[in-house]
Amino acid sequence: MQKIQNFVNGEYRDPIKGDYIENIEPGTGKVFAQVPNSTQEDLDLAVEASKEAFPVWSRMAVDKRSRILHKLADLIDYNLDDLALMESRDNGKPLWLAKAVDIPRASANFRFYASAIVNFSSEAQVSEGFMVNYTRRSPVGIVGCISPWNLPLYLFSWKIAPALAMGNCVIAKPSELTPMTAFLLGKLSKDAGMPNGVLNILHGEGKSIGQAIVEHEVTKAISFTGGTATGRIVGATASQQFKKVSLELGGKNPNIIFADCDLDEAVKTSVKSSFTNQGEICLCGSRILVEDSIYDEFKARFLKECEKIVVGDPMNAKSIMGALVSEDHLNKVDSYVLLAKEEGGKVLHGGNRIAREGFYYEPTVIEGLDKNCRTNQEEIFGPVVTLNKFKNEEEAIDIANSTRYGLSCTIWTSDLKRAHRVSHAVQSGIIWVNCWLVRDLRTPFGGMKDSGIGREGGNEALRFFSEPQNVCIKL
CATH class of the missing domain: 3.40.605.10 (Aldehyde Dehydrogenase; Chain A, domain 1)
Structure with missing residues (x-):
């Protein structure tokens, strides 16, 4: 030692x-x-x-x-x-x-x-x-x-x-x-x-x-x-x-997925932005908001990609996710999944500890929660994301801005004018359009609100x- x-x-x-x-x-x-x-x-x-x-x-x-x-x-x-x-x-x-x-x-x-x-x-x-x-x-x-x-x-x-x-x-x-x-x-x-x-x-x-x-x-x-x-x-x-x-x-960052997006890229990158580093990044997208016309297709593809995530020994090159940082943090993450069920959420994938030495948790996807419930309002800082539908641009912005946090947001759309409109309306210090965690050290970094x-x-x-x-x- x-x-x-x-x-x-x-x-x-x-x-x-x-x-x-x-x-x-x-x-x-x-x-x-x-x-x-x-x-x-x-x-x-x-x-x-x-x-x-x-x-x-x-x-x-x-x-x-x-x-x-x-x-x-x-x-x-x-x-x-x-x-x-x-x-x-x-x-x-x-x-x-x-x-x-x-x-x-x-x-x-x-x-x-x-x-x-x-x-x-x-x-x-x-x-x-x-x-x-x-x-x-x-x-x-x-x-x-x-x-x-x-x-x-x-x-x-x-x-x-x-x-x-x-x-x-x-x-x-x-x-x-x-x-x-x-x-x-x-x-x-x-x-x-x-x-x-x-x-x-x-x-x-x-x-x-x-x-x-x-x-x-x-x-x-x-x-x-x-x-x-x-x-x-x-x-x-x-x-x-x-x-x-x-x-x-902290952050409770939204991923806003519009129907005119490049769906393959949106799904692939949303999985990364949800579960990279076990979801323990302040910039992870923990609330995925999907336009209702493509919700079912996005959900099916997203869940299929989640099935490919290997959780295991951090030293194993095949492990996509490793362990959470501590037993206390593991307990916190698990408590929020239990809370989500109490609040009426449906666990679509994961939701369990992994029985092995160390502090491992499954990548977890939950749907059916109100935007104002605790699971959608409080920072979990782990491999837990929620899926929600929206009908139009105004509703998407309303849901995105409904928390006390304002660190980052990811927007997926092929409409340049919409990209600017929504970027300007979302209360976040960092906006990524059709990408995530792209970094330029010359730019200012930080959040709004809490x-x-x-x-x-x-x-x-x-x-x-x-x-x-x-x-x-x-x-």
């Missing part, structure tokens, strides 16, 4: 109080590692290290910072197999998925911001013959980055890469359920030439060390991805100290992790 450590001031350290949490491997249900349960004393060490490193890192030439981040991306690529294996064992996702998506996208995050910071331009306003105003952007200082368990290294790097690129020092906390890739990233950052104290990684529970990072007076910005309930606490705490805060929270505040991605992230300063020069 491996005992992992915090990464503080360029070194791996045991937690000061010697307290650890058991890390359970989802694919086997057995203890995989021991994780530090960090405390205020560990945070104080990270804060002091960050304070000492900030003048060096923030004043370092931009091209030198860029080279270090490019080197870190190279090292992630070089260690892809080890990182993917750790992520698969840590999270329960299929190994092939970690190799194909999670680790390469983590590398791409560092590479993108390593390049973006070199090309980031300031603004200038010239009043001819009188004055010049220009805006420079300086790093915020020491920032806190708290990431979730579903895409451990991908979302961890999504936060820390722009923060580091802008010259900030980072105190980061990965999920205590999936700490391994963040643990390995400490060594890689050191090998890339990052100065001691620039990146500090503390492990432990959100309610203790996560909250302490948010509360600490030295952290000037907080970037958090996780559940909406926790996000409310993070936002309320940060606002009391007037900190910058970005919250990427799906969060602020935007990540592209220049939005660089602006978040910096402060604007206007300089006026009289000519």
